[in-house]
Structure formats: C-alpha cells, structure tokens
Amino acid sequence: MAYTPKTIKPWSRLGSETVYTCRIFSLRKDRNRSPRDGREHDFFVLDSGDWVNIIPVTANDEIVLIHQYRHGIDDITLEIPGGMVDPHDPSPLHAARREMQEETGFDTEDVIPLGAIHPNPAIQGNRCHTFLARNVSKQFETNFDTTEETEVVLIPYQQIPDLVRQGHITHSLVVTAFYWYELLRQAK
Amino acid sequence: MAYTPKTIKPWSRLGSETVYTCRIFSLRKDRNRSPRDGREHDFFVLDSGDWVNIIPVTANDEIVLIHQYRHGIDDITLEIPGGMVDPHDPSPLHAARREMQEETGFDTEDVIPLGAIHPNPAIQGNRCHTFLARNVSKQFETNFDTTEETEVVLIPYQQIPDLVRQGHITHSLVVTAFYWYELLRQAK
Numbered sequence: 001m002a003y004t005p006k007t008i009k010p011w012s013r014l015g016s017e018t019v020y021t022c023r024i025f026s027l028r029k030d031r032n033r034s035p036r037d038g039r040e041h042d043f044f045v046l047d048s049g050d051w052v053n054i055i056p057v058t059a060n061d062e063i064v065l066i067h068q069y070r071h072g073i074d075d076i077t078l079e080i081p082g083g084m085v086d087p088h089d090p091s092p093l094h095a096a097r098r099e100m101q102e103e104t105g106f107d108t109e110d111v112i113p114l115g116a117i118h119p120n121p122a123i124q125g126n127r128c129h130t131f132l133a134r135n136v137s138k139q140f141e142t143n144f145d146t147t148e149e150t151e152v153v154l155i156p157y158q159q160i161p162d163l164v165r166q167g168h169i170t171h172s173l174v175v176t177a178f179y180w181y182e183l184l185r186q187a188k
Numbered sequence: 189m190a191y192t193p194k195t196i197k198p199w200s201r202l203g204s205e206t207v208y209t210c211r212i213f214s215l216r217k218d219r220n221r222s223p224r225d226g227r228e229h230d231f232f233v234l235d236s237g238d239w240v241n242i243i244p245v246t247a248n249d250e251i252v253l254i255h256q257y258r259h260g261i262d263d264i265t266l267e268i269p270g271g272m273v274d275p276h277d278p279s280p281l282h283a284a285r286r287e288m289q290e291e292t293g294f295d296t297e298d299v300i301p302l303g304a305i306h307p308n309p310a311i312q313g314n315r316c317h318t319f320l321a322r323n324v325s326k327q328f329e330t331n332f333d334t335t336e337e338t339e340v341v342l343i344p345y346q347q348i349p350d351l352v353r354q355g356h357i358t359h360s361l362v363v364t365a366f367y368w369y370e371l372l373r374q375a376k
Binding site: 005006007008009010011013020022023024025027030032034036039043044045065067068069070071073074075076077078115117118120121122123124125128146147149151153161164165167168170171172173175176178179180182183184187 | 195196201211218222225230234253258262303309312316337341351352358364366368375
C-alpha cells in the first residue's frame with residue numbers, strides 16, 4: 001500500500017521551553033527548523049502523559065456508558081470510561097481497568113487492547129490507548145474523587161452506530177474506540 | 189434510547205482568565221463550583237476556533253490523503269486535509285474546501301457535511317466539522333504557506349478500514365471522519 005512518504009521530511013528541533021504548567025498538562029514552545037527552506041518557526045505543544053479509554057461490554061452485548069459533565073464544553077456527554085495513565089499505574093491496561101472500575105463499578109478479568117491513537121498529532125505528543133473489556137458485570141460502587149461524578153447507562157451495542165451517526169456520542173476518542181470495535185466485530 | 193442524564197448536573201462558572209496566548213490557541217483557567225458539594229476547583233481549557241476536515245473521494249472511489257509532518261508527535265502522518273476555520277472563511281464548509289484545495293490541489297463543487305465532533309470535551313471547547321467531497325479531481329497546484337507542506341497519495345476506499353485497524357492512520361479526528369463515512373456508505 002502507498003503509505004510511505006517520499007518527499008516529506010521531519011523538521012529539526014533547535015530548542016524547547018515549558019511556558020506554562022497546570023495540573024493535567026504543560027504547554028511547551030519548540031523552535032523548529034524547516035527541512036525545505038531552513039527557516040525557523042515556533043510551535044506549541046501540549047505535554048501530558050498518555051491517556052486510556054475502554055469499552056465495557058456485558059454478556060448480553062450491552063455497552064456500559066457514562067454521562068459526565070465536561071468543563072471544556074460546559075455540557076454533559078455520553079462516553080465510555082477513560083482517563084489518564086497515573087504514575088502508579090503499572091501499564092495502560094491497568095489504568096484503563098482502574099478507570100472502568102472507578103467510573104462504572106463494572107469489572108472483568110478479560111481486557112484486550114483495541115489500538116492506540118494520537119488525540120491530536122499537531123499539538124499533542126501523547127497517545128490514547130483503547131481497550132475492550134468483555135463480559136463485564138457490576139462489582140463495585142462507583143468511586144468518585146472530588147471533581148468527578150458519573151451516571152452509568154447500559155445501551156445495546158446494536159444502537160451504538162446510530163448514536164455515533166446522530167451525534168449523541170460527540171467525543172472523538174470515543175468514536176475512534178467504537179470504530180475499532182466495529183472493525184473487530186466485522187473481522188470475526 | 190436511554191441517553192438523557194438524570195442525576196448529573198452542570199457546574200457553575202465563578203470566574204475565568206486567560207493565562208497564556210499563542211498563535212493557534214489560548215489557555216484559559218476557569219474557577220468552577222461543583223453542583224454536588226459546592227466546592228470550588230480550577231479547570232484549564234484550550235480556547236481556539238473551530239476546526240474542519242474533509243474526505244475527498246474521486247470518481248474511482250479513491251481517497252485523496254496527505255502525508256504531513258506533525259510537530260506534536262515529531263513524525264509524519266497519513267491524514268485527510270483539514271485545518272482551522274479562519275476569520276475570513278464564510279462557513280466551515282468553505283474552510284474545509286479551501287484546505288482541500290491548498291493541501292491537495294483537488295476540488296469539486298459537491299461537498300456535504302458528515303458531522304461535527306468534540307476533539308476533546310474535557311479540555312477544549314471547540315468542534316471539528318467534517319465534510320465529504322465527492323467526485324474530486326486535480327485542479328490546482330498545491331499551495332503551501334511557510335510552515336506547511338504535504339505529499340498527496342490516492343488510496344482506494346476499500347483499503348481505508350485496514351489502514352485504520354492496522355494503525356497507519358493515527359489521528360483521532362481522521363478516524364472519526366472515516367467512521368462517519370463508513371456509516372453513510374452502509375446506510376445506502
């Protein structure tokens with residue numbers, strides 16, 4: 001397949017400084033040089049650790065979704081569980097399973113990777129690792145920190161493509177997760 | 189369908205200040221109050237205008253993709269054309285068609301909306317509007333500004349799901365666009 005670039009070359013990084021730091025990311029300014037004309041430009045990158053999300057599926061082929069208030073859009077979304085890989089998480093899989101437990105109270109031992117995506121390769125260096133949790137069942141009460149609260153809703157998988165098409169699921173990393181899962185289901 | 193939240197409520201915004209501004213976005217700090225316990229917390233949001241991307245399809249069912257160097261990941265990606273809605277763009281559709289013209293040299297009059305997505309509702313307030321351009325053909329030379337350069341590659345649509353599944357297409361907003369397009373093709 002024709003997906004190896006022939007003419008495009010990477011830029012070189014001449015310098016880098018962190019210009020602002022907050023709780024969940026920091027903002028970095030890089031000075032990069034063009035391979036085409038040698039000119040220098042500034043580029044801004046959001047630095048943060050990797051993220052995870054996870055599709056929990058019950059034995060009845062229902063997806064465990066959550067309603068959640070999102071400060072970026074000042075509105076409530078419909079999403080799968082997810083979050084940041086914490087320093088004490090031994091792996092992205094562990095982080096994803098922990099987020100599922102905390103945000104939904106559902107759990108399973110049967111978790112497999114679906115893929116990893118760049119949330120935004122233009123301005124972020126990190127990746128989001130996506131997992132599938134099979135045969136989940138309710139095992140815990142949800143456990144919220146002071147800024148997080150979720151409302152769990154179970155929706156049959158067959159309704160998910162319509163929720164994506166009709167714009168009820170509006171988070172790009174959640175839509176990406178469901179496309180991977182759909183491709184996996186079709187491959188079987 | 190069970191997708192109206194029953195218990196989750198929005199937070200109230202007590203104050204807001206811009207803490208850093210750069211060329212393509214600014215960083216905002218909000219002081220918000222929890223509807224659950226009344227406590228106040230700071231949240232950080234990346235402010236920028238809306239974005240667009242567009243899937244150009246030829247009469248032979250080939251997708252016009254571009255290789256592009258991305259500073260966030262310091263690597264070359266395989267994407268569809270896209271960018272920011274500029275102040276002088278009369279509409280997101282106009283912006284998407286302009287980006288397609290500039291980055292690929294392909295064009296058509298036949299452009300329709302596929303959907304709009306939140307790139308990241310946790311930390312960004314904006315949306316990315318996605319379009320489908322049908323029966324595109326090469327009509328211009330590509331037109332790069334000083335920091336942008338692309339390499340055009342045509343790939344039959346039937347190979348796209350494999351490129352997504354195998355991780356050759358790694359940008360969440362591009363994967364989202366292709367899921368919407370796949371759902372539209374299945375609906376016909």
